[in-house]
Amino acid sequence: MRKLKRGLQALLKIARQPSLLNLLLDEDAAWDKKLRKLKGKAYRLPSLDLRQLLKPEGQTIAPFAFLDGGSLPTDLALLKSLAAGMPGCLYFEIGTWRGESVANVAAVAKECTTLNLSPEQIKALGLPNAYADLHGYFSKTLPNVTQLYGDTASFDFAALNKQYDLIFIDGDHHYNMVKSDTENVLKHLIHENSVVVWHDAAYTPEKLRPEVIYGILQGTPAALHHHIYHISNTQCAVYLPQGQWETFILNPPHKPDFAFEVGLRVM
Numbered sequence: 001m002r003k004l005k006r007g008l009q010a011l012l013k014i015a016r017q018p019s020l021l022n023l024l025l026d027e028d029a030a031w032d033k034k035l036r037k038l039k040g041k042a043y044r045l046p047s048l049d050l051r052q053l054l055k056p057e058g059q060t061i062a063p064f065a066f067l068d069g070g071s072l073p074t075d076l077a078l079l080k081s082l083a084a085g086m087p088g089c090l091y092f093e094i095g096t097w098r099g100e101s102v103a104n105v106a107a108v109a110k111e112c113t114t115l116n117l118s119p120e121q122i123k124a125l126g127l128p129n130a131y132a133d134l135h136g137y138f139s140k141t142l143p144n145v146t147q148l149y150g151d152t153a154s155f156d157f158a159a160l161n162k163q164y165d166l167i168f169i170d171g172d173h174h175y176n177m178v179k180s181d182t183e184n185v186l187k188h189l190i191h192e193n194s195v196v197v198w199h200d201a202a203y204t205p206e207k208l209r210p211e212v213i214y215g216i217l218q219g220t221p222a223a224l225h226h227h228i229y230h231i232s233n234t235q236c237a238v239y240l241p242q243g244q245w246e247t248f249i250l251n252p253p254h255k256p257d258f259a260f261e262v263g264l265r266v267m
Helices: 002-016 020-039 073-084 100-106 119-124 129-133 175-188 210-219 222-227
Strands: 090-094 111-116 145-149 164-169 190-198 202-204 228-231 237-239
Touching (some): 073 100, 073 164, 073 190, 090 175, 100 111, 164 175, 175 210, 210 237
Parallel strands (some): 090 164, 111 145, 164 190
Antiparallel strands (some): 190 237, 228 237
16 A cells, blocks of 8 residues: 555665654654644643453454564454454454454454455555555455455545444555545444544554544544543554543553463464
8 A cells, every 4th residue: 555655665765864764753743743733732642551442351363474564463452352342343444454454353243344455556556566466365255354445535435325333444644644534434434332443543552653643633523532542552543432441641661560461373
């Protein structure tokens, strides 16, 4: 997708000219300034402890490739746990890549729909054929997954005529597309109890990404902002319309008050 091409180009430029890293830091500072102007203070998205959303017995993540461009295991555990708590869950995803996220959710959801650029559109961006062909690798044969193709900038979301319980936005992470995808999802795809998850709202679980957060907030009506949280130990932000949640303000480096047990085997 476009985000990967832009990301690779940026990394190559930084590798050739390390001073460009300062530009990225300056860009983050500019987005932080926009957040302060929007919220009227030095704004940081409130964080919600991941344990409040996980099942006590934990969550098994499979498949997981441990390759570039994917989500963290905790990101997928969040999605899978949310879906498992929604009987007959209808799931919608923007941005498929290898299909790890939707494949994990499909194990517990009733129906899953993903929207991604077509292989032809990806190749037209100048990206390798192998990259284009890998989209949906883990999910394209699953019986409860429907793959849609299109650019979210021009896709007719209203034509779906359907509401979803859980929506994962993991497309282009630049401000204008985060805002656009958020607006389209909230206008056309949700009901009163729908949960929306945005990936890459943080560079790492301890470093929030101000450009994405600003796009989320600008794409969401101000009256709903108090339902949006960063989820601890993940790169995700979540819109949770129901429930009362204990939150905290992330102040890195964060002292861990719990840890995970991770099992590993090859499928």
